[in-house]
Amino acid sequence: MNKNLPKWVDLGLIPVLTLLLAFAVSGLVVLSIGQDPIEVVKVMLNGAFNPYGIGHTLYFTTNFIFTGLAVAVAFHAKLFNIGGEGQAGIAGVGVALVMLSYDWPHWSIALLVGTIAAMAFGAAWAAIPAYLQAKRGSHIVITTIMFNLIGSALIGYLVVGPMQGEGSQPQSERFPSSASLPDFHEIFGWFGLEFAKHAPANISFFIALIAAVLVWILIWKTRLGYEMRAFGHSEKAAVYAGISPLKITMIAMLVSGALSGLMAVNTVQGDAERLLLGSVEGAGFIGIAVALMGRSHPVGVLLAAFLFGILTQGGAELQFELGIPAQMITVIQALIIMFTGSLENLVRIPMERLFIRAGKGATS
């Protein structure tokens, strides 16, 4: 990435220092509202890692892995998919449609079918903006935003209209119990281990890990990934090499949409077990931050997703324990995004100077 810096500094030290800087500034913000930053950190960490809290943290992490990978994949082809929100939402509709249509003989079959439905619906929702960009030049940032809004309106209509369950709540019927996925309590139980009951983390977490491995293989080991990266670095070079921009744009966005869609397996099938209004809860957008912070690399995405999972769960605890408004946690998240995304040079440039000086000292 940078020829002047050792890899461990570039990929390890700089992100950590940037993060610490973001936390330091966040600490000042916390001080300014009259709270003790140390206390806040304690409450957050305790909230995120206590036996019950970790089940929530990993649940959120799962969401962010999916949406983060989605943004990362598209980004390798220089496509900025900010439609994760809509793609995950519509994938939820797909999951609900198939889950409600049949009484499943076993949860594993329900999981398989749910996964396919989520991927298909997420990909389909990304396909239209992708096609418009590739064929008509409509910018994908604009169209994916519009599709977020369309998707949200469509779900709003479905849960009070054709798909509304019994009662007056804006939600679908509850899925048959045969569609229910094993949660961490159950999974750990198979191995004789303990895990808190009723935490939302479920088997989708492992699907997210598998997805991360598959994305890594796709991007760095396959010819398709090679073409995507070539296209992402230079469209002109891609055309020179006979790579079709239409094909790459479509495939990258379909894969991206499918990954966003997988989030619905975690939320709609794994946790809510019904189609709800607003079940994506901004995870589509947090995926952008996760991908940016994780440098579009699956390992980075995993780490960043975990961090945002901690922040989300710990932040909820702050509100509960200390009465700090939820908006404050959004401020902290925003600071992290700002520091890791756009202010990284604050750390990078001094580090480069330092290492050049050190390097000279060593050679002279």
Next chain:
Amino acid sequence: MSSTTNNAGRLDAAAPAIELIGISKAFGSVQANKDISMVVAKGAIHGIVGENGAGKSTLMSILYGFYKADSGSVKIDGVLTQINDSHDAIAAGIGMVHQHFMLVDNFTVLENVVLGAEDGALLGPSLRKARKELKRLADEYELDVDPDALVEDISVGFQQRVEILKALYRQAEILILDEPTGVLTPDEADHLFRILRNLKAQGKTIVIITHKLREIMDVTDSVSVMRRGEMTKTIATSTTSPEDLAEAMVGRRVLLEVNKKPAEVGETVMQIKGLSVTDVHGVQRLKNVSFELKRGEILGIAGVAGNGQSELLEVISGIGAATSGEVLLHGEAIDISPKANAGMRRQRGIGHVPEDRHQRGLVMPFMTWENTAFGYHNEPEYCGKFGLANQKFMKQDAREKMERFDIRPPIPQLVASHFSGGNQQKIVLAREIERNPDVLLIGQPTRGVDIGAIEFIHQQIVNLRDSGKAILLVSVELDEIQALSDRILVMFDGVIQGERLPEDTNEGELGLLMAGVDPETKS
């Protein structure tokens, strides 16, 4: 005036226009300028030559205030001068004409000249003053340009004059020109040199950065040679030769002529018939172009950049589509509609070394082993199972190509952007030549390539010809066209203006053709 005891410069001058003393500048770990001292006498034309990356542009950028030197000092007219930005440079009487012009296309010449040098909030008085001044400068230096023409409507040669006028309007006494003839026809270049001599006659000092040794010999009084950030030689032009300068640049004796035996031309491989291309703006870029390409020959296409050569290469290589016409390969028509793509051409045995290796020929952040398969990455030998790439073979293949083409450093894991221009070009050439194509399209093979590598690249092209391949060479360097081609076509404004044999023509005639003039009728 300070009396200096510095004797770093070897040229004798009482109060030199420019004196650089011990300038050093590093970018990261790269030492771009190492303790450089240089003296340019007042009223002299001084050349700076050196390969790409030798540090010429860095040195001039320091003089013009774009970069700050890590150490060293600058004296202008014998006075120690601190130049922190271009304002300081202009105040010190230094003007710069960049390689890529810094003009506002949809402003008039007059507006461009005044831009940044307005006298007050109202434009009127400045424009009136500038109009008078431009007229004076035009008369004095043969620098005539229509002050009310839009910059986008005038030719590159005229645009360059606008840049010079801008500098003179700001009362520059010292003019720095960075690769000034790169985009000019020989005729325009001659005119530029006349302007420079006029400027010199009026006591202006001129520094020219160039890699064209012939120009140095033609126009300069003294010349400095740079190599790897160091100034290796400063010498009066009259006492040196192009061969000596080339040797000083590269550090070894260089063959400036191409060594080749007469072509053994075989049967026709490719026929281009009535090819026309109209671009998205409705401008006709290629007008009814027809020619034939034969086995065992290098067909050179000369012309100033932007006269249809790029479009010709794009259509034949499958990157762009033709509006009408035909391309036949071995007598068989190939698809030149928008449905075609470059991959289809490769399968038919047409290789392509593109004009722009940074944007087209290479993916700059890719490692060499990824670049040496680029475009051929779906060929069976590069494929693994399940859509995977056979990375082991790709790396092995890259290692072998790097060895055969002497690409340095020979590390397949190094990304393309870390190689010098010459080695980057060798990566592209290695990939295309080793595929053993029937036809090789080559655009600007030595643009931004150092002299040492030029020799090697030219030899590879000639070797490919001798092995019976057909080569279509496009270059804006007339020297290169003349040295390599077995037959020369000259393009002007999308038309083939003439065909010549290199032994029956000369630079003057080709230059006229490149400017759209028919040498027979002179019209």
